[in-house]
């Protein structure tokens with residue numbers, strides 16, 4: 001029987017399964033004008049294979065007593081699932097045939113799918129890539145997160161301004177998730193703590209919660225590529241505990257009976273849309289605790305299923321990775337559980353926590369470092385605050401006092417509590433004190449974590465702070481999104497490069513091969529033609545595929561400096577207006593970015609780019625040498641369409657601000673050439689591709705630091721560069737907003753009167769110079785083809801498989817399932 005199920009499916013068998021689901025699960029006998037019913041049926045047919053493998057995976061994990069990593073993340077930016085799952089299961093070709101037989105193009109069926117957008121940007125997408133790699137490498141891993149009813153908002157432009165509408169990703173159900181009522185958890189909140197003296201003289205703490213919330217798990221299967229493993233992403237939905245208060249209802253208090261339910265369901269209602277900023281809102285805090293508590297209970301339950309009451313193997317079997325500080329409360333929850341529910345003494349509970357937690361730092365930006373008011377902590381989680389205080393006391397009185405005896409300043413600096421008008425809990429400090437490893441996400445970032453963010457902790461805990469450079473999954477970000485390039489690579493690479501990305505190195509030998517160059521660049525051109533169609537559909541703007549496609553796609557942030565790109569576009573426009581024959585290869589600047597709804601300047605930057613784009617795109621004088629398009633609703637699915645068509649990748653953050661970046665890796669992998677600063681993983685990309693195949697510009701981290709010491713004056717750069725002065729003045733007038741001078745003035749104000757916090761003006765000159773060098777390089781088509789090919793060839797390091805293997809070797813110590 002086992003052999004019968006292992007035989008690869010045929011297209012005919014797959015079609016039979018799809019028809020079965022169309023008839024019996026969707027009762028869609030007449031599906032010809034219903035592609036979304038076909039999508040659902042195809043997903044259900046795939047699920048038959050997926051769930052079979054999931055069962056086998058679970059059995060193997062149990063039998064082999066495999067140590068597992070539990071990845072705790074408030075965000076997962078999964079995107080669509082079908083195409084990826086078909087590729088990973090090697091079912092793509094037969095599904096394509098089967099769907100064609102039913103009268104549809106598989107690609108059109110994909111378009112019916114909705115993104116799982118349960119994340120903001122890079123951090124959430126990293127979690128998604130890591131799950132893919134963990135399953136591909138056959139590691140035992142569970143992802144834990146929140147089952148948001150609404151993921152990241154959808155973005156539209158009205159009169160050039162961003163409008164947000166709610167994301168309804170599962171309005172009509174989601175075929176990839178399955179509810180697990182058998183694993184529901186109950187989570188206490190609020191209330192008070194009672195201290196009970198025990199007969200033996202010790203004290204017992206009893207938390208009397210004010211409210212109990214139910215956590216309902218939804219499992220999304222994670223299919224490894226060409227592997228044995230299907231893991232799960234377990235997402236918690238909040239519900240009221242007693243579903244409905246019938247007494248109240250019968251007494252006529254309909255509203256009150258509903259209100260407890262509404263309040264409970266609010267917890268998992270919506271993803272906070274602030275990327276890299278900490279909002280400090282109670283609901284966000286409760287979200288964090290809710291999902292941490294559900295996950296800790298689930299981790300313990302899974303352990304006990306195998307080991308019962310014997311805790312001796314727990315630390316051998318379990319590692320818990322904290323994706324940023326968002327899940328920090330898991331530490332306090334495990335302490336509380338071990339002591340209050342399982343009668344651990346303090347030392348044993350603490351020793352356990354110090355063995356199982358590890359923490360990934362994602363940012364140095366002060367506004368992103370989480371702090372929670374002690375007063376709120378006390379109201380929501382009174383017992384956890386007691387534990388936190390006890391950890392702090394032990395940490396300060398033993399560890400800090402031993403290293404720096406009598407140093408009160410050091411105590412204040414390292415304390416888990418920040419003193420001040422409003423006492424605050426420093427979540428990152430709790431993470432660093434507890435975790436056995438702390439990693440940054442690119443070498444330069446990890447160095448800065450050691451030298452600038454946590455130098456004292458680095459001294460206190462030598463060897464704890466380390467680096468794991470981020471990566472991206474080549475399955476989604478090359479094989480699935482760029483099928484033409486993938487097939488070309490298959491012809492010259494012997495190994496399965498999608499599983500062994502460093503084998504792309506073999507492509508370097510063809511970098512100067514005229515025939516290969518032509519094939520490579522023809523594919524880039526075909527991808528550009530396709531994207532041009534998409535651009536027209538989304539914006540109405542016609543772009544020429546012969547132009548350079550220059551791409552900046554990422555969240556909108558001052559530190560990412562979309563406004564530097566924007567100022568340079570204005571500079572080019574001025575040059576063209578002055579001289580319509582100005583020598584430049586035609587260029588299309590493509591933006592994609594969502595701004596946090598409350599981020600004023602980010603929204604003004606979107607508005608300004610859209611306004612200027614309108615003007616430039618309709619200016620006949622510049623002979624189509626310049627086009628600017630801002631594609632609405634940037635998300636994983638849109639990234640998959642843009643990236644294969646990109647010639648140029650804009651990675652222009654202020655040095656020291658971008659922890660790693662992963663968009664930079666996806667674009668280079670698809671043959672885009674980077675123009676970028678020495679920041680984040682750009683540094684490592686430059687090492688891999690070599691200085692000739694990347695355009696590096698701008699102030700370095702050290703130079704940025706030196707400017708601060710010397711005193712930074714943006715006016716000096718404004719006065720020194722005529723073009724820069726002209727474009728900034730332009731924004732302050734009414735050239736782009738006739739009759740409304742100053743409507744685009746917010747950017748200028750921030751750059752001059754606002755002090756230019758991200759040093760845009762200091763880098764303008766060198767950026768413009770690098771852009772000219774890039775233009776020269778593109779005009780030499782042989783040289784450009786060589787550069788593009790070498791970018792693809794040299795990206796082996798940046799597979800998330802390598803990142804995961806680094807985590808496994810240096811932090812998690814897992815062994816793969818046999």
Ligand SMILES: *Cc1c(COP(=O)(O)O)cnc(C)c1O
Pocket residue numbers: 077120121122125553554555634635636639660661662663664666
């Ligand atoms: C990869 C990715 C990001 C991260 O991009 P960066 O350039 O590294 O900031 C953000 N959003 C989406 C949809 C992505 O796919």
